[in-house]
Amino acid sequence: MLTIENLHAEVEGKAILKGIDLDVKAGEVHAIMGPNGSGKSTLSSLIAGNEEYQLTKGKMLLRGKDLIELDAEERAHEGIFLSFQYPVEIPGVSVTNFIKTAINANRKAKGLEDMPASELLKKIREKAKLLDIDSKFLSRSLNEGFSGGEKKRNEIFQMAMLEPSLSILDETDSGLDIDALKIVANGVNKLKNKDNATIVITHYQRLLDYIVPDFVHVLFDGRIVKSGTKELAHELEAKGYDWIKELASHGV
Amino acid sequence: MEFKEKLISSHLAFEEDLNLDDSVHETRASALKVFEEKGFPSKREEAWKYTSIEALIQKDYALFPKSEASINVNDVKKYFLYDTDTYKVIFIDGIYSPFLSNTTHDGLDVCLMSAALTKPKYRELINTYFNKIAPEDDSLTALNTSYAKEGAYIYIPKNIVAEKPIEIIHFSSGNENALWLQPRNLIVVDQNAQVQIIERHQSLKEHPVVTNCVTEIYVHQDAFLDYYKLQNDLPSASLIDSTYIVQEKKSHASVHTFSLGGKLTRNNLRFFHKGEHIMSTLKGVTILHGKQHVDHATLVHHAQPNCESHQDYKGIFAERSEGVFNGQILVDKIAQKTNAFQQNNNILIDDQATVNTKPQLEIFADDVKCSHGCTIGQLDEEALFYLRSRGIPKKEAKALMTYAFANNVLASVQLPSLKKRINGQIAKKLGVNLGFDL
Numbered sequence: 001m002l003t004i005e006n007l008h009a010e011v012e013g014k015a016i017l018k019g020i021d022l023d024v025k026a027g028e029v030h031a032i033m034g035p036n037g038s039g040k041s042t043l044s045s046l047i048a049g050n051e052e053y054q055l056t057k058g059k060m061l062l063r064g065k066d067l068i069e070l071d072a073e074e075r076a077h078e079g080i081f082l083s084f085q086y087p088v089e090i091p092g093v094s095v096t097n098f099i100k101t102a103i104n105a106n107r108k109a110k111g112l113e114d115m116p117a118s119e120l121l122k123k124i125r126e127k128a129k130l131l132d133i134d135s136k137f138l139s140r141s142l143n144e145g146f147s148g149g150e151k152k153r154n155e156i157f158q159m160a161m162l163e164p165s166l167s168i169l170d171e172t173d174s175g176l177d178i179d180a181l182k183i184v185a186n187g188v189n190k191l192k193n194k195d196n197a198t199i200v201i202t203h204y205q206r207l208l209d210y211i212v213p214d215f216v217h218v219l220f221d222g223r224i225v226k227s228g229t230k231e232l233a234h235e236l237e238a239k240g241y242d243w244i245k246e247l248a249s250h251g252v
Numbered sequence: 253m254e255f256k257e258k259l260i261s262s263h264l265a266f267e268e269d270l271n272l273d274d275s276v277h278e279t280r281a282s283a284l285k286v287f288e289e290k291g292f293p294s295k296r297e298e299a300w301k302y303t304s305i306e307a308l309i310q311k312d313y314a315l316f317p318k319s320e321a322s323i324n325v326n327d328v329k330k331y332f333l334y335d336t337d338t339y340k341v342i343f344i345d346g347i348y349s350p351f352l353s354n355t356t357h358d359g360l361d362v363c364l365m366s367a368a369l370t371k372p373k374y375r376e377l378i379n380t381y382f383n384k385i386a387p388e389d390d391s392l393t394a395l396n397t398s399y400a401k402e403g404a405y406i407y408i409p410k411n412i413v414a415e416k417p418i419e420i421i422h423f424s425s426g427n428e429n430a431l432w433l434q435p436r437n438l439i440v441v442d443q444n445a446q447v448q449i450i451e452r453h454q455s456l457k458e459h460p461v462v463t464n465c466v467t468e469i470y471v472h473q474d475a476f477l478d479y480y481k482l483q484n485d486l487p488s489a490s491l492i493d494s495t496y497i498v499q500e501k502k503s504h505a506s507v508h509t510f511s512l513g514g515k516l517t518r519n520n521l522r523f524f525h526k527g528e529h530i531m532s533t534l535k536g537v538t539i540l541h542g543k544q545h546v547d548h549a550t551l552v553h554h555a556q557p558n559c560e561s562h563q564d565y566k567g568i569f570a571e572r573s574e575g576v577f578n579g580q581i582l583v584d585k586i587a588q589k590t591n592a593f594q595q596n597n598n599i600l601i602d603d604q605a606t607v608n609t610k611p612q613l614e615i616f617a618d619d620v621k622c623s624h625g626c627t628i629g630q631l632d633e634e635a636l637f638y639l640r641s642r643g644i645p646k647k648e649a650k651a652l653m654t655y656a657f658a659n660n661v662l663a664s665v666q667l668p669s670l671k672k673r674i675n676g677q678i679a680k681k682l683g684v685n686l687g688f689d690l
Contacts, residue, residue, distance in 0.1 A: 045637075048637075048641045049637075049640070049641065050637050050641075051633075051637070052633065052637075071640065071646070072637055072640035072641050073640045073641075073643050073644060073645050073646065073649075075641075076640070076641055076642055076643035077643055080641075081641075081642075082641050084638060084641075087638065088632070088634060088635040088638040088639075090635070090639075090652070090653065090656045091656050091659060091660065092655065092656040092657075092658075092659025092660060092662075092663075093652060093655070093656050093659075098642075101644055101648070101652065102642040102643055102644055105642075105643045105644045105645060105648065106643040109643065158642065162642065162643070
């Protein structure tokens, strides 16, 4: 589904990613772990099309289609979804109106009519239930005054509504207590199927107890220095990131 | 002949065929003297530093339209709040249109200034209220006073709630090459009375029009006034609006100004407090493009203790448009326990757009809560990316954020049909369908 080859990127002239290779197939869950400042969030922003980062070298393909040529909204239309680490507050626009706008924008890009109101409401009810979201929450202004947990839950709610083919969860576990974490993870797991893929970006192994990855990659200083299966996450949890740093300095 | 000279020399002819009460004649004559002395305001004056009307007054405007223009009701219907039953006071080129209007004397007066100024039964009211709060030294207000003849006269008696909102609309037909209009409105909301008023000025054809409008409003004890100014005129029309409001104790008055159209607009809005426990609300949304220019000059004069005022103005400026906000709060020594708040937030969409914002607080009391804040910024790139990452195209994303930015000003609009109308106008101005009913 997603093929990344030798990806280099910089922000304000500073190199952040220094040659990333990643191959994510449909039905897979990949975890990208790494210490702070290793380039995890840059990678997720870059895949989603944030123009703040300059891609200097490399390839990024979604189902063979060149992503680099596409704007953020066009990537969303292709099925990419980014769950933000820090979702933005939009006062005056309710969760429901926002999701309606987003869904219809995606449908319009595909040449479809707006989703009928009854169908939309049914879907909203169904997905809200999945994430244990109550209806009062849906009429509140998007992310305005939301707690950390509410923001993250709302991100996964949007993901559930938009049904992307590739979801990137950027530090979705940060700021969540264990109950909220379980709800969010449960939602993500229920949305998984053989046709979509998930990339989980996290500093800690905790989330991976609930969203079990098929592959784990360790990002350090802009490169993937080690890849493995879910056991690698446990190893990182036990040993910390220092041995990775060591590995990076010897290996390259 | 300069336009100023024309205004002065035409005055005699203007008054000739009017059946005026002596006191009104005197008021006008002395107002004309003020204008003659001071002339049009120039950029040398602090209050007009960022707004020049120099270019506007170079034209030879018609002061008295030659003939009554007839307009088709279907052409103007869209400017009415048609889905709500309203009283209407409608003028075409400054002349009252009985055909389009819906006035009343049944329990309340929604009628004409020309009647109030000339009929004996209104004499006492005119002597009490006419030109009593308009400042004598303001040259444009003086000019309006000297030519005061027509406009809306509204009187809501004690304990009466006006069941229908009142629309005051001034159309200009485009029959005159260039037209100078000077409507004069007088509104009295007596004790414990309530009213909602909507005012707009609308050209029907592109032609140079300048409207120098003055409105005096009296809000008596325990009364409620909600006033909405819809400024969405053609790019050939300019408006200088001066609205003066006096409030008595325990009264509530709000003015919302929506400035979306027109060439040059100056809004002078002044509130004076004459009792305790008064609430004043001044809100505005300004969305401009092209070379449009809007200047809000507000003043809230807290002259009594225990009163509250809220000012909240949002501005969105694209292309080469210009915005000015000059918000004055004056708190007299006696006005203890005043709560006065002021906010002016602006977004510049394009590099060439400009905003000049200046809060001016003069506080002579020592036990008050006053705050002000002004910001000028761009749309947040991170927020824009957030919306786009959900598949919302850049243009719609910008519009949605801009809408969100202006939204809290709309939240206090009491009339649902009006709110919907303004939302529609804002969406149209932003060039998009917001994708949902607001």
